Amino acid sequence: MASTQMASVGNAPTKNQTLLQWVNRCARMTQPDRIVWCDGSEEEKKRLTEQAVKEGILIPLNQEKRPGCYLHRSNPNDVARVEHLTFICTPNKTDAGPTNNWMDPEEAYTKLGQLFDGCMKGRTMYVVPYVMGPLGSPYAKIGVELTDSIYVALNMRIMTRMGKPALDMLGESEDFNRGLHSTGDVNPDRRYICHFPHDNTIWSFGSGYGGNVLLGKKCLALRIGSYLGREEGWMAEHMLILGVTNPEGVTTYVAAAFPSACGKTNFAMMIPPGEYKGWKVETVGDDIAWMRPGPDGRLYAINPEAGYFGVVPGTNNKTNPNAMATIAKDTLFTNVGLTPDGDVWWEGKDGEVPSELIDWQGKPWKPGNGEKAAHPNSRFTAPMTNNPAISSKANDPQGVPISAIIFGGRRSNTVPLVLQAFNWTHGVFLGATMGSETTAAATGKVGVVRRDPMAMLPFCGYHMGDYLQHWLDMQKSITHLPKIFQVNWFRQDKNGKFVWPGFGDNMRVLEWIVNRVQGRVPTQETLLGWVPRNGDINTKGLDISPDTMAEATSIKEDEWKAELKSQEVFFEQLGTKAPEALMLQRKLLISRLGS
Numbered sequence: 001m002a003s004t005q006m007a008s009v010g011n012a013p014t015k016n017q018t019l020l021q022w023v024n025r026c027a028r029m030t031q032p033d034r035i036v037w038c039d040g041s042e043e044e045k046k047r048l049t050e051q052a053v054k055e056g057i058l059i060p061l062n063q064e065k066r067p068g069c070y071l072h073r074s075n076p077n078d079v080a081r082v083e084h085l086t087f088i089c090t091p092n093k094t095d096a097g098p099t100n101n102w103m104d105p106e107e108a109y110t111k112l113g114q115l116f117d118g119c120m121k122g123r124t125m126y127v128v129p130y131v132m133g134p135l136g137s138p139y140a141k142i143g144v145e146l147t148d149s150i151y152v153a154l155n156m157r158i159m160t161r162m163g164k165p166a167l168d169m170l171g172e173s174e175d176f177n178r179g180l181h182s183t184g185d186v187n188p189d190r191r192y193i194c195h196f197p198h199d200n201t202i203w204s205f206g207s208g209y210g211g212n213v214l215l216g217k218k219c220l221a222l223r224i225g226s227y228l229g230r231e232e233g234w235m236a237e238h239m240l241i242l243g244v245t246n247p248e249g250v251t252t253y254v255a256a257a258f259p260s261a262c263g264k265t266n267f268a269m270m271i272p273p274g275e276y277k278g279w280k281v282e283t284v285g286d287d288i289a290w291m292r293p294g295p296d297g298r299l300y301a302i303n304p305e306a307g308y309f310g311v312v313p314g315t316n317n318k319t320n321p322n323a324m325a326t327i328a329k330d331t332l333f334t335n336v337g338l339t340p341d342g343d344v345w346w347e348g349k350d351g352e353v354p355s356e357l358i359d360w361q362g363k364p365w366k367p368g369n370g371e372k373a374a375h376p377n378s379r380f381t382a383p384m385t386n387n388p389a390i391s392s393k394a395n396d397p398q399g400v401p402i403s404a405i406i407f408g409g410r411r412s413n414t415v416p417l418v419l420q421a422f423n424w425t426h427g428v429f430l431g432a433t434m435g436s437e438t439t440a441a442a443t444g445k446v447g448v449v450r451r452d453p454m455a456m457l458p459f460c461g462y463h464m465g466d467y468l469q470h471w472l473d474m475q476k477s478i479t480h481l482p483k484i485f486q487v488n489w490f491r492q493d494k495n496g497k498f499v500w501p502g503f504g505d506n507m508r509v510l511e512w513i514v515n516r517v518q519g520r521v522p523t524q525e526t527l528l529g530w531v532p533r534n535g536d537i538n539t540k541g542l543d544i545s546p547d548t549m550a551e552a553t554s555i556k557e558d559e560w561k562a563e564l565k566s567q568e569v570f571f572e573q574l575g576t577k578a579p580e581a582l583m584l585q586r587k588l589l590i591s592r593l594g595s
């Protein structure tokens with residue numbers, strides 16, 4: 001049962017002294033009026049939801065159309081992750097590496113300590129114990145987030161295994177992530193997301209949005225997770241996990257890394273096109289994979305999350321029918337439009353554009369008024385159990401054996417539809433040299449290519465060079481190495497039109513990948529890797545001309561010469577930590593290109 005009382009932890013539902021002392025210390029610093037321990041029960045969800053509605057933090061949607069669904073509007077200055085305000089706080093600056101912002105831990109604790117000082121006066125502190133990973137899984141990790149945001153508490157309830165089960169699993173152990181969060185005054189000048197990998201601690205101040213504040217997600221599962229993974233011999237990756245079953249009933253598990261807002265959720269929930277009778281794709285996870293070698297020498301992956309925090313715009317019954325079913329009930333929407341009949345609307349939704357609505361900022365909106373109804377990074381938070389395509393293994397404490405790893409960026413040119421790496425080291429090179437055009441998921445300019453190794457640039461909790469070396473080293477402990485592939489769904493023709501249809505038709509590429517994994521199809525060697533032979537990608541039922549197909553799969557040497565230059569800048573940044581084996585891969589590619 002949740003206990004509620006005046007800023008004291010005396011009646012807490014745990015005897016864990018380390019936890020109690022830490023909560024006490026944080027309460028003394030932040031001075032909340034009340035402390036509420038979350039138990040994760042239905043009764044609590046009801047109570048917190050009612051409270052959030054009363055405070056105007058959640059707006060109930062039409063409960064006939066969308067039972068259990070609510071809308072939240074974040075501060076317009078607080079709609080995405082803030083990479084420039086995200087810090088890795090290691091004693092040595094070099095440990096954070098050139099791709100992270102660094103702050104000295106002592107300086108960070110002092111600076112944020114001043115901001116946290118008394119910041120919860122008049123507010124409630126929610127103590128949110130949670131598990132990342134299936135309950136009882138040896139691969140799971142426990143965290144506790146202290147937050148003054150009821151929205152965060154309700155989101156964490158969906159995104160993690162939250163409440164009593166987490167405290168039960170923790171018992172008397174001291175091994176839990178210590179997360180402290182306050183929305184503060186939501187002032188971008190006083191906003192910091194600080195990670196202390198050596199203390200298994202996260203302090204987040206001044207934001208109320210997504211990856212800045214749902215501390216189990218990017219902060220613990222990726223930044224702290226990647227650090228722990230290197231220490232402990234496993235991998236925390238920005239990857240979806242899916243199982244694809246062929247008509248013979250054989251299931252292949254695939255993990256795939258794409259940067260934020262590049263369609264991981266769509267790929268993880270894909271429905272194969274009509275021609276693919278007997279094929280099935282099932283979701284294990286849509287954003288994060290924790291992978292480690294299993295006793296049989298294969299690489300096993302769990303999804304540490306329990307829900308999806310997916311991009312809303314563009315989601316419809318064509319692009320992602322499973323997502324549409326997932327968000328039909330018990331979903332929190334953030335920053336979408338509100339229709340007069342109490343439903344939600346966003347750019348790219350099915351059906352007619354409403355003639356009027358209230359936009360994501362709470363302002364009246366009409367089609368053509370020059371504004372977006374939904375913010376481009378508007379999100380849904382939905383329990384994974386809502387997903388009609390959820391894998392029966394999504395809760396398996398042992399995870400699933402991964403046979404293929406896919407790296408995909410958003411590239412309007414250069415990178416062909418699909419290729420297979422020659423081997424693990426070459427695959428790591430493909431991942432390391434991933435580039436992608438930036439999206440609305442992070443504050444900053446949209447559409448510029450940046451190097452985003454393994455889609456982990458914003459999420460790697462230590463030196464990127466050491467991270468790549470860790471990837472190379474992992475092959476020593478995996479007997480049955482997954483095959484590695486690179487894909488690009490986003491190639492455009494000279495008129496700026498996408499040449500590959502994407503979405504469900506990505507099944508055609510996935511089929512080739514599965515066939516390669518199972519040794520069913522020969523392949524063709526190119527300077528970049530192995531590619532499908534002409535006709536090996538099934539285009540039956542697809543309206544795509546041979547010319548367009550050739551465009552989607554083409555490898556243009558001049559583009560690759562420019563690409564190599566841009567890769568060089570990235571590797572130079574890593575300095576002496578650029579792994580030798582990758583530099584050799586680079587030399588081999590240069591010589592294959594003859595430049």
Ligand code: SAT
Nearest residue numbers: 081210211218260441
């Ligand atoms: O805002 S989140 O970091 O949770 C989503 C994303 O950018 O992938």
Ligand code: MN
Nearest residue numbers: 238259260287
């Ligand atoms: Mn993500």
